[in-house]
Amino acid sequence: MPEVHELDQKGKEMSVAMEKIIAEAQKVIVGQPIMIRGLLMGLLTQGHILLEGVPGLAKTLAVMTLSTCIQAKFSRIQFTPDLLPADIIGTNIYNAKTGEFSIKKGPIFANIVLADEINRAAAKVQAALLEAMQEKQVTIGGQTFKMDKPFLVLATQNPIESEGTYSLPDAQVDRFMFKVIIGYPTPEDEFEIINRFTRGIQPKAEPVCTPEDIVATRDSINSIYIDDKIKRYIVDIIFATRYPERYGLKIKNLIQYGGGPRASIYLTIGSKGNAFMEGRGYATPDDVKAVAHDVLRHRISVSYEAEAEEIKSENIIDEILKTVKVP
Amino acid sequence: MMNKIKGFSGGNIVKQMICRAVAVLVFILLNWQPVIALDEVTFKALVEKDKIKFGEKIQYLIIVNFGTNTMPPAITPPSFLQFNVLAENERVQEVGEGAERYKIMKKIWLLEPAETGRLSIASGIITYQDPTSNLLKNGKTDVVFVEVEPTTESEVAKQKKTAAADKGNTLNAQGRGLPVALILFAVVAGLGGTAVWLLGSRKPAPPQINHENKALLALNEAIAFAEADDLDKYYAGISRTLLDYLQEKFGVDAHVLSTVVLLEKLTAMKIPKSNLEGLEEFFKVADKAKFAGFVPDEDKMIELHGIVKDFIEAGRKIKIKPPKVQKQREDEDEA
Numbered sequence: 245m246p247e248v249h250e251l252d253q254k255g256k257e258m259s260v261a262m263e264k265i266i267a268e269a270q271k272v273i274v275g276q277p278i279m280i281r282g283l284l285m286g287l288l289t290q291g292h293i294l295l296e297g298v299p300g301l302a303k304t305l306a307v308m309t310l311s312t313c314i315q316a317k318f319s320r321i322q323f324t325p326d327l328l329p330a331d332i333i334g335t336n337i338y339n340a341k342t343g344e345f346s347i348k349k350g351p352i353f354a355n356i357v358l359a360d361e362i363n364r365a366a367a368k369v370q371a372a373l374l375e376a377m378q379e380k381q382v383t384i385g386g387q388t389f390k391m392d393k394p395f396l397v398l399a400t401q402n403p404i405e406s407e408g409t410y411s412l413p414d415a416q417v418d419r420f421m422f423k424v425i426i427g428y429p430t431p432e433d434e435f436e437i438i439n440r441f442t443r444g445i446q447p448k449a450e451p452v453c454t455p456e457d458i459v460a461t462r463d464s465i466n467s468i469y470i471d472d473k474i475k476r477y478i479v480d481i482i483f484a485t486r487y488p489e490r491y492g493l494k495i496k497n498l499i500q501y502g503g504g505p506r507a508s509i510y511l512t513i514g515s516k517g518n519a520f521m522e523g524r525g526y527a528t529p530d531d532v533k534a535v536a537h538d539v540l541r542h543r544i545s546v547s548y549e550a551e552a553e554e555i556k557s558e559n560i561i562d563e564i565l566k567t568v569k570v571p
Numbered sequence: 572m573m574n575k576i577k578g579f580s581g582g583n584i585v586k587q588m589i590c591r592a593v594a595v596l597v598f599i600l601l602n603w604q605p606v607i608a609l610d611e612v613t614f615k616a617l618v619e620k621d622k623i624k625f626g627e628k629i630q631y632l633i634i635v636n637f638g639t640n641t642m643p644p645a646i647t648p649p650s651f652l653q654f655n656v657l658a659e660n661e662r663v664q665e666v667g668e669g670a671e672r673y674k675i676m677k678k679i680w681l682l683e684p685a686e687t688g689r690l691s692i693a694s695g696i697i698t699y700q701d702p703t704s705n706l707l708k709n710g711k712t713d714v715v716f717v718e719v720e721p722t723t724e725s726e727v728a729k730q731k732k733t734a735a736a737d738k739g740n741t742l743n744a745q746g747r748g749l750p751v752a753l754i755l756f757a758v759v760a761g762l763g764g765t766a767v768w769l770l771g772s773r774k775p776a777p778p779q780i781n782h783e784n785k786a787l788l789a790l791n792e793a794i795a796f797a798e799a800d801d802l803d804k805y806y807a808g809i810s811r812t813l814l815d816y817l818q819e820k821f822g823v824d825a826h827v828l829s830t831v832v833l834l835e836k837l838t839a840m841k842i843p844k845s846n847l848e849g850l851e852e853f854f855k856v857a858d859k860a861k862f863a864g865f866v867p868d869e870d871k872m873i874e875l876h877g878i879v880k881d882f883i884e885a886g887r888k889i890k891i892k893p894p895k896v897q898k899q900r901e902d903e904d905e906a
């Protein structure tokens with residue numbers, strides 16, 4: 245039996261700290277709660293996040309603001325078509341005077357790496373970044389270097405249809421815990437954006453915690469209780485993306501392939517993160533539902549048939565959540 | 572009003588009352604012989620007839636004999652799944668002389684069958700103080716069966732007429748019928764005043780199943796577990812009552828939906844926000860119990876009980892036509 249009460253208490257305390265971060269970020273970012281929540285969840289669960297939205301929705305600004313709030317070592321890599329893998333990872337530099345090679349670490353060595361407009365770079369550059377994300381280490385000139393801790397990649401991309409983009413290979417988007425879709429602000433938020441950014445003073449956020457605080461918070465998220473009933477529910481959801489017919493769903497023809505085991509893992513971690521954000525010491529089916537879209541939308545590949553009917557992975561996830569039995 | 576008064580005929584009511592009183596007397600005499608030596612608590616459940624016609628009403632009784640020196644027992648009624656409960660009454664009475672004195676508790680339900688065939692009434696639970704050990708114990712009454720015969724159309728029509736006449740009688744039982752009631756009271760008082768209850772209960776009964784009454788009865792049933800210190804079962808009882816009620820009254824699949832989705836659905840049904848506030852707290856605890864092995868303590872349980880009771884009571888004001896058969900509709904959606 246989990247120590248629910250203790251967990252609950254701890255959860256509440258910690259989520260107060262999170263509220264402080266959110267409040268600070270909101271001094272700069274207007275609205276966009278889904279984006280802020282997504283970024284924080286990534287930070288707290290050590291899951292890399294892919295933000296997708298049209299240009300100008302404050303994706304870059306949000307990541308930079310969050311880094312300020314937590315005093316993280318931050319670096320921004322603007323992905324462009326002429327970027328090379330060495331530009332992000334680092335390289336071996338030959339010093340003509342001493343006749344020796346020395347290692348120059350790239351911008352990837354930071355706590356928070358903003359991979360801005362990741363789909364504008366060539367595939368081999370994307371691959372280099374994603375490998376570092378996976379292995380948590382890189383090799384420069386035969387020498388292996390561990391990434392900093394925490395190490396988090398927050399990538400932004402324009403919707404795939406935009407011109408001059410190279411969409412990320414499926415195997416690589418799978419590395420991102422969440423893919424968060426960002427939409428336009430509401431009219432009220434747009435009004436506030438005008439007010440905030442036309443006064444001639446740039447709104448600024450102040451540091452409210454340290455990277456160590458974030459690492460400590462992670463530990464308490466790890467200890468959030470997730471019952472076997474919830475884990476089985478997660479397994480059912482993932483299996484429904486692979487074998488929908490087993491769950492009475494007649495959508496097999498719409499799915500090219502479903503989520504892999506990473507989907508299950510991230511759905512579990514994400515559910516814990518959501519429980520934490522809600523100030524709870526245990527996960528419920530509603531936590532699973534709350535993160536299911538962000539975890540699954542880039543992991544379910546729709547068939548040509550679905551594409552022809554303009555059915556998106558979002559619609560498939562909706563169907564699955566409606567049908568799979570909640571414990 | 573006018574109709575009701577027209578339906579009255581003086582001679583009829585006296586005859587009817589006497590017949591009923593005698594029937595009850597005979598029925599009790601035949602079925603029940605009180606145990607005089609009260610070193611144990613005895614109880615029994617019975618119906619006045621074992622065969623009735625559909626549309627006819629029937630009484631179901633639970634009778635408990637207990638010593639004057641023990642705590643009064645609590646009777647948790649069965650859930651009358653195949654019946655509509657029209658009225659209920661409870662009374663306690665002392666009988667016997669000197670050391671032989673003991674008490675009889677009677678709980679009576681006036682029922683109307685909801686279907687035909689061999690219907691059953693499940694066990695009632697008696698929570699009583701055992702006279703030898705002084706500990707609280709739970710006992711179960713036997714399951715009782717009633718054969719309900721279908722009625723022909725003409726009989727249905729006739730029954731409707733008598734029902735109308737009954738209503739007229741009720742009105743007058745409080746006025747001109749009063750002396751008659753007093754005489755009858757004298758006749759049957761010795762055996763428990765069942766007839767008085769009969770007269771008193773003959774208010775116009777709600778014609779259909781009343782979700783709130785049913786749920787509140789079920790909620791009462793759960794109390795037996797609290798008294799037996801079985802908090803797990805008590806909690807399960809409260810929770811089941813609420814979910815059943817939500818399902819039956821509002822047509823939402825409360826047993827399967829997740830908390831957030833369920834609350835969304837109820838909100839969409841325009842149930843007042845104030846009604847739903849308590850439910851939020853209830854479901855929070857429910858999730859905690861279900862997914863974190865949390866067992867609410869007694870205080871919390873009382874709070875939950877109150878929340879559910881208030882919600883059900885407040886539900887009386889809400890008129891909602893539940894969708895016919897929820898399950899089936901979902902199946903169709905899938906297809």
Ligand SMILES: Nc1ncnc2c1ncn2[C@@H]1O[C@H](COP(=O)(O)OP(=O)(O)O)[C@@H](O)[C@H]1O
Pocket residue numbers: 272273274275276297298299300301302303304305306400429433437441
């Ligand atoms: N929700 C918002 N809150 C605050 N500023 C916003 C918001 N949306 C847009 N802006 C403004 O628009 C600018 C564009 O932001 P940027 O981060 O470059 O967008 P993106 O990276 O999504 O292309 C911001 O610097 C800010 O002035």
Ligand SMILES: [Mg+2]
Pocket residue numbers: 300303304305360361400
């Ligand atoms: Mg940008």
